[in-house]
Amino acid sequence: MKPSIIFAGTPDFAAASLQAIVAAGFDVPLVLTQPDRPSGRGMKQQSSPVKQLALSLELDIQQPTSLKDPEIQAHIRAIQADVMVVAAYGLLLPQSVLTIPRYGCLNIHASLLPRWRGAAPIQRAIEAGDSETGICIMQMDAGLDTGAILSRHLYPIGENDTAAQVHDGLMALGAKAIVANLQHLDQLKPISQPETGVTYAHKLSKAEAQINWHRSADEINRQIRAFNPVPGSWTLWQDKPLKIWRAQVVEGSGQPGTIVQSDEHHLIVACGSKALSIELLQKAGSKAMPVNAFQAGNALSIGTIFPSAESHS
Structure with a gap:
């Protein structure tokens, strides 16, 4: 029974x-x-x-x-x-x-x-x-x-x-x-x-979802994957949250948080070690879009610096 x-x-x-x-x-x-x-x-x-x-x-x-x-x-x-x-x-x-x-x-x-x-x-x-x-x-x-x-x-x-x-x-x-x-x-x-x-x-918080670009690209990429879909990893751009939904670790260097390559198909940001090639992102008040669609309507130029979050333990 x-x-x-x-x-x-x-x-x-x-x-x-x-x-x-x-x-x-x-x-x-x-x-x-x-x-x-x-x-x-x-x-x-x-x-x-x-x-x-x-x-x-x-x-x-x-x-x-x-x-x-x-x-x-x-x-x-x-x-x-x-x-x-x-x-x-x-x-x-x-x-x-x-x-x-x-x-x-x-x-x-x-x-x-x-x-x-x-x-x-x-x-x-x-x-x-x-x-x-x-x-x-x-x-x-x-x-x-x-x-x-x-x-x-x-x-x-x-x-x-x-x-x-x-x-x-x-x-x-x-x-x-x-x-x-x-x-x-x-x-x-x-x-x-x-x-x-x-x-x-421990429970996730929106504050810890802010990206600290001084961390390695591997760590940041794991955070992006872990916080997709909630709460969504984000960085500040034009004083508003810019959510990053998908990225890949690539070779690259520069001041952490700095855009080191920006063209129709690429948006690469330097990290504490290596770099992240961002593939899917979303600005405030808009929908998520692939980098080529995003780049068509937004000026994210080489040398732009995303501020880093404070380290979270």
């Missing part, structure tokens, strides 16, 4: 797993997701991707602001589900909730734990130059991504992959992995995380 599952998640990353769980024939008597929030230009109330999917599947939905509420805990307890699956939910699960389901709570985490615990594991893996990441299905405990590992699934990071591309790859991998784990729930053997190799994937 297949286990019954409470599902807790919010964004697209989680919705893919919910879709796979339902498609595999599991009973999902309750879906937990974040409350609707104002979004977009009109700041209209928007339902999360998980809520939208759950509505289309005619599943029961609850949107508590906290799981510490005795009423929601009583509701979860009354369902008597075998397990809770948690994916990018965004609310803290107190110990009193973690122990309600028979098999506890399983988390779909987008890194190879204990590397990159925390809020932004995909982006930090790319930024650090990791050659691979992956999905861990983890038995949740009260700590921050500290629970025992039930399964690990590797995912190679391509040299030009952006956070969006890795996100989508891990989203599909996570959906496949959680279904496989649920199909063999009573056979899973949790393995404690090692004490060594722990790193934290």
Whole structure:
């Protein structure tokens, strides 16, 4: 008999797993997701991707602001589900909730734990130059991504992959992995995380997305890929943010932040070591465009200097 599952998640990353769980024939008597929030230009109330999917599947939905509420805990307890699956939910699960389901709570985490615990594991893996990441299905405990590992699934990071591309790859991998784990729930053997190799994937900020041209071209290029699509790496041009969405590392030298080559097809900026050939960029109030289209209407001449951000630790 297949286990019954409470599902807790919010964004697209989680919705893919919910879709796979339902498609595999599991009973999902309750879906937990974040409350609707104002979004977009009109700041209209928007339902999360998980809520939208759950509505289309005619599943029961609850949107508590906290799981510490005795009423929601009583509701979860009354369902008597075998397990809770948690994916990018965004609310803290107190110990009193973690122990309600028979098999506890399983988390779909987008890194190879204990590397990159925390809020932004995909982006930090790319930024650090990791050659691979992956999905861990983890038995949740009260700590921050500290629970025992039930399964690990590797995912190679391509040299030009952006956070969006890795996100989508891990989203599909996570959906496949959680279904496989649920199909063999009573056979899973949790393995404690090692004490060594722990790193934290701190939340991204717009301030740290400003490019420090004194860093190496390789480091800056990894940052550009890691922060695509959010928050987007940027530099200042004409006192306004100029977002850089795609670039390639090339040979070159000069004062960091200086344009050393500028023509119809090239925009090359010197870095702390080597240089970046910018391929896709976006000025304030405009759309992203390839360098040849951008160059046709903007005067970015040789010798122009982009100011550097302060170093961010």
